[in-house]
Amino acid sequence: MNNDTIFALSSGHGKSGVAVIRISGTELGNTFSKFINKTDFINRHAYFTNLHDTNKDLIDQVICIYFRAPHSFTGEDIIEIHSHGAPAVIEKIFSYLSALGFRMATPGEFSRRAFYNNKMNLADVDGLAALLDAQTDVQRKSALKSMMGGDSKIYDSWRNQMIEISAYAAATLDYSDDELPANIVNTIRTKTKKLHTEIQDSLSRYTAVRAIRSGFNIALVGETNVGKSSLFNAILGANRAIVSDIPGTTRDVVSATIDMNGYLVNLSDTAGLRKTANKIERIGIQRTKTEIENADLILRVLDGSKETKIPSLLNNELLIINKSDITQGKQIPQAIYVSAKTGKGINELIMLIKEKIATLTAGTESSVAINARTRVLLTEALQELKSALDTSDDNYDIFAEHVHRAADNIGKILGTITASEVMDATFSQLCLGK
Numbered sequence: 001m002n003n004d005t006i007f008a009l010s011s012g013h014g015k016s017g018v019a020v021i022r023i024s025g026t027e028l029g030n031t032f033s034k035f036i037n038k039t040d041f042i043n044r045h046a047y048f049t050n051l052h053d054t055n056k057d058l059i060d061q062v063i064c065i066y067f068r069a070p071h072s073f074t075g076e077d078i079i080e081i082h083s084h085g086a087p088a089v090i091e092k093i094f095s096y097l098s099a100l101g102f103r104m105a106t107p108g109e110f111s112r113r114a115f116y117n118n119k120m121n122l123a124d125v126d127g128l129a130a131l132l133d134a135q136t137d138v139q140r141k142s143a144l145k146s147m148m149g150g151d152s153k154i155y156d157s158w159r160n161q162m163i164e165i166s167a168y169a170a171a172t173l174d175y176s177d178d179e180l181p182a183n184i185v186n187t188i189r190t191k192t193k194k195l196h197t198e199i200q201d202s203l204s205r206y207t208a209v210r211a212i213r214s215g216f217n218i219a220l221v222g223e224t225n226v227g228k229s230s231l232f233n234a235i236l237g238a239n240r241a242i243v244s245d246i247p248g249t250t251r252d253v254v255s256a257t258i259d260m261n262g263y264l265v266n267l268s269d270t271a272g273l274r275k276t277a278n279k280i281e282r283i284g285i286q287r288t289k290t291e292i293e294n295a296d297l298i299l300r301v302l303d304g305s306k307e308t309k310i311p312s313l314l315n316n317e318l319l320i321i322n323k324s325d326i327t328q329g330k331q332i333p334q335a336i337y338v339s340a341k342t343g344k345g346i347n348e349l350i351m352l353i354k355e356k357i358a359t360l361t362a363g364t365e366s367s368v369a370i371n372a373r374t375r376v377l378l379t380e381a382l383q384e385l386k387s388a389l390d391t392s393d394d395n396y397d398i399f400a401e402h403v404h405r406a407a408d409n410i411g412k413i414l415g416t417i418t419a420s421e422v423m424d425a426t427f428s429q430l431c432l433g434k
Helices: 029-036 087-099 109-116 122-133 137-147 150-174 184-204 206-214 228-236 279-294 346-361 372-390 396-414 420-427
Strands: 006-009 016-025 047-052 058-067 077-085 216-221 254-260 263-269 297-303 317-322
Touching (some): 006 109, 016 087, 029 047, 029 058, 077 087, 109 122, 122 372, 137 150, 137 206, 137 263, 184 396, 206 263, 206 346, 216 228, 228 297, 228 317, 228 346, 254 346, 297 346, 317 346, 372 396
Parallel strands (some): 216 263, 216 297, 297 317
Antiparallel strands (some): 006 016, 016 077, 058 077
């Protein structure tokens, strides 16, 4: 980590009432004195002042706050400038800070400094990135829990237990039975099995946690002209997809997001499934198949005005009979009957979707929030624990090594053991000013 003094806009871009510019570096007391034209000042106190550039020309009337190290976000000295949010004002302040020898921060550089100064670990950074992306209340709560150390406590506990197990396993080779705790061999195997189960349970919730963070993927699929686009619009309560009696109108995936009870839902209207010679329509059908593969829930839509063969359903599929106002034939017990035209059954369908989401997310509140990076490391840790448990009772040197490797994988999640490319990928998800 270099010692440059860095700055960035921490508030949103564009015209606003107030903009917050953050500066981080070492020994910024003299700089703050220059900003407020006072030699004596109080830490964490807001000062209203006229900010002048190097030519003594007025830039703006601002509020400045000084956060003395180590009691700041980065662990370094931090200055916050609260100016008017006009782009011209922000640009002028940036020019002034550059003239002072400071430089613009790279994305995630403030958080990187916080990491190096032990203010955050990589699990906390993952939570911060998720919080900045949060669009719904459930996403906010999940991300806030991670950012404030909820996940770190679990990872720390797992890692400390693994280190202890590894140490005792190694000790069985160097000490006699009467020098070790009673039943130590059974104890370390029992604790290892318990850790294996806890990590396995967390990994089993990956799909649900991913859906909370990224949104639940729900795809409307079916043959052409069954009313998928009309149903898509009815669920959204807005006309987003083109509706036509002409089969094959939807040639591409039309997507929209909707908040359902605080959960983000990614709803997709897909191209109708049928054999076709049209090259563009075939591309749309292939994209439909991709949506099906990535969907957490599939709404399989049939045309209720026609006699239709009942398809076999996957575990994550709901059978929807549209055009229920003109339904022909016998009622299908497992199907949900709706009419996108009249609105009948739409509220019941939405309630059922909410129930499916609630079922999928049950138990995730107490689990760690797993992303693609941590999933790989947890999977590797799980395999190491299994390898340890598979060793015979006379190979506790190998047992200890496998558990130690598992602890190293957890250390990589936290950043206590990490490679530079892992850190680069983690911090690059953040924006300027974070």
